[in-house]
Amino acid sequence: MKKVYVNEDWCLACHLCEYYCAAANSGAANMVAAFRNGKKPVSRIQVEEGDKVNFAVQCRHCDGKPCVRGCIAGALSIVDGVVCCDENKCVGCGTCVLSCPFGCVVFDEANHRIQKCDLCLKNHDGEPACVQGCPNKAIVFEER
């Protein structure tokens, strides 16, 4: 199954992936509209910065799927290997945030629910937004 992978050798910590992700999943028509009037849509990918190493972190859609097992509301499910979240069912308990070993689940304070990468299934145009927006091909969408 194709997944999003990050090569830290090429990650510049420019944070563009976060903005492309947030805009793509905000439902707004474009990037400007997504952030208009001080709105801050949540990004499902987060760049971790270090002294020498930077990399973007997003859901691995890992085999153990502790988030799905831990979800108290049945909001998280696996669709063709992709861990998806049903926004209407999520109660914002944060169990998945705690249980994710990679720190990939993001809490959306404004809407009191979680946000997580679903490989842009809902706004799909070939490649996830973070992959398309990476200026240095540090984020790739491929079979491994």
Added chain:
Amino acid sequence: MPVNYMNPLFEVVRDHDKCIKCRVCERQCANEVHKYDAELDRMVSDEMTCVDCQRCVCLCPVNALKIRPNENRFRDNANWNQQIMTEIYKQADSGGVLLSAMGTPKEYPVYWDKILLNASQVTNPPIDPLREPMETKTFLGKKSQAISYDENGKAHYEKTPYLELDVPIMFSAMSFGSISKNAHESLARAATELGTYYNTGEGGLHEDFYKYGKNTICQVASGRFGVFKGYLDAGAAIEIKMGQGAKPGIGGHLPGMKINDEISKTRMIPKGTDAISPAPHHDIYSIEDLRQLVFSLKEATNWEKPVIVKIAAVHNVAAIASGVARSGADIIAIDGFRGGTGAAPTRIRDNVGIPIELALASVDSRLRDEGIRNDVSIVVGGSIRSAADVVKAVALGADACYIATAALLSMGCHLCRSCNTGKCNWGIATQRADLVKRLNPEVASKRLVNLVTAWNHEIKEMMGGMGINSIEALRGNRLMLRGVGLNPKELEILGIQHAGE
């Protein structure tokens, strides 16, 4: 500084209606032009250090940025223009020689743009390169003057080492030091994929790149950086650099701050020391001396590799090239005065040398007149900007072209001409680890391959239009060229007729 005599060269125009304050511009600017002001909740700019490299413009996800020339002017004066005034203020501040990078931006005549190509009509049919075979394969090196056959019909001719190029385009010399390791790797990978060659420049060959040796030209310059047996053996050819188009008569100077561990190891000089290439080769003061080095290098590499001698296009270039041809070199590379550089004194870059078009025409004519044209191949460089320039160069007599500025552009360079600062925002002309990272060789080599592949298609189209199906038949075919707006002397030197003739 209490009084700043100089204006910022550019102004940053930000559309605050569009700006989403993502701060990408701030993170990507090594010159620290952009800043987020938390109090104002707004991006602000300090334009004084902006070099117009366009990195922020290209990465801005909402196209909110424009970099424009500063509208503020010193009082207009056709003689003492803005640039001249700025340079005087700069020198009055620093007391130093002005440094510049890349090719001269001055408005000198570009003869490529005053030469037009022929096309077939009615009596000699054009060829469609998409339907019929079209050959751009090029061999560089000495061509045998005669073939004889023995009684068994076996051909005998002089065999000398040569280079085989799938396209008549090579990447010219850019040293590791002047450009980053990733830029070097991109060039090496692209040359390998394209079946052509890239040139190490004078900075030696990084140990990771020996695997690209088949497609590498190893340069030996006056500083002799990184030259040892393994280096000479690694490449497909050896180039002796006598001069560089951007700075004829001048050596090189890579400041110590750029000599990090890897460059120090590759160049074989202590870390942190300035790498100074002398203006002359201290062992070459005559054609005989040059001949000695050519033969020394051939001996050192078991006579298996062609030797290129690179000279800058200067006033007596034809006579110099004639001497070089007689020195035993297999290939002469001529670099025109519009060629690029990582750093050169501004006055040299902008005032020394001659246009490559005129140099090429006069060298080719001279070598033909003297009957030694087949002893050497001619490679020209120094601002070859498009496939049309390549076709015109070949028709004027070149065997192949060297491209470097065009190659850098394809990798992302925006010709901000600030390579000498070492803060290249595109990760090309820098050694700062965080900036070098910005050039992913996987992306850059692909772009290089795309560029040369596209040019090769265009070369075939233009040749096809002329009814020529092999680059060999175009070589030195000046009847395919006509000048426009050139005076009789220029036409005479170029060896072409005026349009309409």
